[in-house]
Ligand SMILES: Nc1ncnc2c1ncn2[C@@H]1O[C@H](COP(=O)(O)OP(=O)(O)O)[C@@H](O)[C@H]1O
């Protein structure tokens with residue numbers, strides 16, 4: 001059987017913990033062949049974002065076309081798309097190539113507060129890209145921007161998921177890293193009919209740079225192998241839990257997670 005292949009269309013994080021770099025590390029750890037189309041280069045470390053340099057539409061389109069023409073990805077993940085023009089281009093490419101396994105992480109703001117998506121691009125995201133997505137993985141602040149709601153309780157999250165489902169995405173995963181539910185983190189998946197909750201211990205740590213990217217990349221990797229959405233999310237949850245718990249502790253600010261942790265634990269269990 002051929003190796004599963006996944007393409008990430010996202011921004012580069014020079015600090016290595018989020019964006020394209022987090023996606024590739026995650027794909028690799030989950031035995032998936034990773035490919036990239038870079039939308040923007042960021043100068044970034046654990047202290048913040050020092051620069052954002054979007055690529056030309058031509059450069060982004062050519063990267064996607066090159067991969068599509070020869071390497072046939074089984075699943076596509078999008079991350080930082082930065083502006084409405086890039087969202088339109090990516091949406092057109094998804095339609096052109098008939099890609100169905102599309103996982104959209106609607107990245108908006110870096111942990112340090114810097115914008116990774118222009119405010120006026122939110123409508124393009126809702127109208128053009130979300131109807132083409134199989135899974136969308138907003139955190140709570142992103143779900144608030146996309147729905148115009150304030151999300152405090154789990155019931156609010158359910159209402160937001162229903163609103164997002166109406167935009168045309170098949171599966172809505174609203175993550176719980178920003179919730180106030182105490183010593184557990186609950187990620188909620190909605191399939192248009194019922195809600196499934198993925199619960200895990202909340203770790204006390206400031207090292208959460210790239211958690212969203214890593215989680216969505218793990219979902220993408222599992223979908224590219226042919227797993228159904230619920231089991232893909234289940235594995236991704238275990239992956240991110242391990243990556244946060246086995247922290248690396250590098251950098252002076254919000255450090256990256258440990259992408260080796262999941263595979264390392266599996267190996268230790270099997271010996
Ligand atoms: N402190 C934490 N302990 C355990 N899991 C966490 C923690 N923070 C985030 N996560 C997990 O990391 C993933 C990303 O969550 P979240 O922080 O909501 O997204 P983002 O990184 O996009 O802001 C989710 O699966 C969430 O459950």
Ligand SMILES: Cc1ncc(COP(=O)(O)O)c(N)n1
Pocket residue numbers: 010011012013018019020042044079080107109110111116208209210211212213214
């Ligand atoms: C290039 C890039 N893409 C995405 C994020 C968001 O990271 P997080 O997963 O912590 O929300 C980031 N900081 N940089």
